[in-house]
Amino acid sequence: MSWRELVNTEALGSVSKRRLLELLKEKLGFEKTCEVLGLSKTTLYRYLAGERDIPASIVKTVLEYLSEDEFRNAVGKTELLRVLGVLRHDGTIDYSLALELIQLALRDPYLKQIILRTVVQRYREDLRRMLGASLPGVRLEWSSDFEEFLKEHKKRRRVRDPETLAYYKSLFKKHLEGKELSEELVSYVVNHPNKWLRNVFRHYVQYLFYKRVIDPETWGWLIEVVPSRRYRLDVRPYQITLEDVRKTLNFLREHHELYYVLYRLMLESGARFEHVLEMLRSWSPGKMVFIESIELETEKLVCFEDRGFCRYYLGLRGHQKPCEWLYLSINTLKQIEEHAPIEISRHAVRKYAKRHGLLLPKMMRKVAWRLMIQVIPREVARFIQSRFGELKISEARYEDLLSEADEYYSRYLEKLREVEKDSG
Numbered sequence: 380m381s382w383r384e385l386v387n388t389e390a391l392g393s394v395s396k397r398r399l400l401e402l403l404k405e406k407l408g409f410e411k412t413c414e415v416l417g418l419s420k421t422t423l424y425r426y427l428a429g430e431r432d433i434p435a436s437i438v439k440t441v442l443e444y445l446s447e448d449e450f451r452n453a454v455g456k457t458e459l460l461r462v463l464g465v466l467r468h469d470g471t472i473d474y475s476l477a478l479e480l481i482q483l484a485l486r487d488p489y490l491k492q493i494i495l496r497t498v499v500q501r502y503r504e505d506l507r508r509m510l511g512a513s514l515p516g517v518r519l520e521w522s523s524d525f526e527e528f529l530k531e532h533k534k535r536r537r538v539r540d541p542e543t544l545a546y547y548k549s550l551f552k553k554h555l556e557g558k559e560l561s562e563e564l565v566s567y568v569v570n571h572p573n574k575w576l577r578n579v580f581r582h583y584v585q586y587l588f589y590k591r592v593i594d595p596e597t598w599g600w601l602i603e604v605v606p607s608r609r610y611r612l613d614v615r616p617y618q619i620t621l622e623d624v625r626k627t628l629n630f631l632r633e634h635h636e637l638y639y640v641l642y643r644l645m646l647e648s649g650a651r652f653e654h655v656l657e658m659l660r661s662w663s664p665g666k667m668v669f670i671e672s673i674e675l676e677t678e679k680l681v682c683f684e685d686r687g688f689c690r691y692y693l694g695l696r697g698h699q700k701p702c703e704w705l706y707l708s709i710n711t712l713k714q715i716e717e718h719a720p721i722e723i724s725r726h727a728v729r730k731y732a733k734r735h736g737l738l739l740p741k742m743m744r745k746v747a748w749r750l751m752i753q754v755i756p757r758e759v760a761r762f763i764q765s766r767f768g769e770l771k772i773s774e775a776r777y778e779d780l781l782s783e784a785d786e787y788y789s790r791y792l793e794k795l796r797e798v799e800k801d802s803g
Contacts, residue, residue: 383442386450388435395454396433400426402453403441416440517560517592519583521551528586538582547579555580560587569605577605619738621798624746627737634735637721638728640714642743647707647795649747649764652725652740654702658693662719668692684709686789702765704781706788750798754790759783763791 391399404412404427413423416437425431442450484490529538529547538544554576558564568580581602588598624646631639645655664680670692682689687709695702707715725740732739738746744764751760762780 383439386442388438388442391435391438391454393429393432396438397427397429398453399438399441399445399450400433402449403444407444415444517587519551519555519558519560521548521556524590525583525586528589529582532589533582533585546575547582550576550579551583555583560593565601565604578607581605581607619742619746621746623738624743625799627732630735630737635731636714637718637723638731640711640718641723641728642740643711644705644707644715645740645743646747647711647792648705649744649751649760650702650705651700651744652728653700654693654695654705654765656723656725657695657702658691658705659715659719660722661693662715662721664691668694670694680712682709682712683785688788688792690785690788704763704765704784706763706784706791708792750794751791754794755787756783759787763788 400412400423404423407415409420409423412418413420416423418426418437422431426433426437445453481494484494526544526548529544531537538547550573554571555564555568568576571577584593584598584601584605587593588595593601628639628642628646631642641655641659644650644658645652648655650658664678666679667676668679669676677692679692680689681692688706689709689712690704690706692704693702728740731737748760748764751763755763759780763784
């Protein structure tokens with residue numbers, strides 16, 4: 380059975396019918412269309428103008444001259460569902476056909492992954508309730524193994540100070556020792572007047588995940604519902620003006636091309652000094668990598684020529700200071716390609732900057748952040764700069780933030796161009 384026989388022309392809306400007729404007219408010409416459909420010029424004109432409804436019999440003849448792709452593009456996805464009978468005229472869904480489509484989709488490995496990922500990302504709480512996914516019956520116990528985790532294996536802000544460890548232990552022993560991991564315990568921790576208990580609990584959740592006692596879904600939910608205690612930040616005033624940035628870049632452009640590229644890359648990416656050095660040292664743009672969190676196989680370097688920028692996958696995760704992607708302009712990429720791969724001494728760069736009264740390399744990340752948040756949402760800016768510890772998201776949001784970063788980054792490049800123009 381051909382695709383044309385599956386089309387219920389009676390179900391097509393008047394707009395879609397006119398689009399199909401218009402498509403045939405563009406394909407064959409006005410007079411030839413009249414000839415193949417057996418219509419007068421006046422009648423065809425009235426059909427195209429919407430003055431008369433186009434009969435289903437005429438539409439069937441139109442389809443004989445169109446390809447399946449032309450038909451699909453003309454009617455659109457919603458109308459296509461209506462034509463196939465999945466969507467009824469009153470807007471309700473034919474459940475039997477819809478379920479058959481879902482069953483067919485689940486047989487395809489790629490579509491199955493998309494469906495599962497969509498359900499997990501958008502309906503996580505509903506899914507957890509439906510499955511009755513109660514927390515695993517784990518009893519909390521302070522141990523030497525947990526202390527070792529805090530000192531050596533925790534991803535960020537490892538706890539090595541003896542006084543801090545002693546305080547954490549006293550809180551744990553008093554409020555958590557011997558209790559079972561449950562929603563009641565989670566509620567108790569969240570509402571406890573001593574906010575430091577949240578931190579101790581979150582550390583233990585990370586420890587359980589590290590030991591594979593809880594699954595990623597449970598870990599993500601617990602970290603999300605138990606907010607950390609807000610630290611009182613020691614805000615140090617960095618006296619950096621945009622004029623200092625311009626002077627530094629202008630000096631390097633004239634006297635040290637390699638260091639200019641280095642500083643430029645830090646300003647455009649907002650990455651840490653050591654990560655930019657690692658990128659230049661291990662430069663391999665054509666290498667294929669697999670990003671497990673979003674199940675994506677890609678080359679390390681992905682460019683958006685029409686938008687004037689690229690992103691390079693460094694993929695440092697599990698480190699105390701992670702770095703996933705580094706964003707950069709096409710112009711900077713061309714300069715990098717003239718030098719990389721190359722190993723640069725971080726101490727040599729610092730000494731050169733101090734000797735000539737330039738901004739230190741690490742300051743470029745702070746300048747980039749200050750400018751970036753003026754034109755990019757903070758959550759996206761944090762993702763671009765790999766500030767994952769500051770992101771209040773689960774792993775499931777990674778793919779969304781990557782696409783949002785691709786969408787917004789060109790605004791940041793435009794902001795940098797405006798800053799450079801102001802220097803004139």
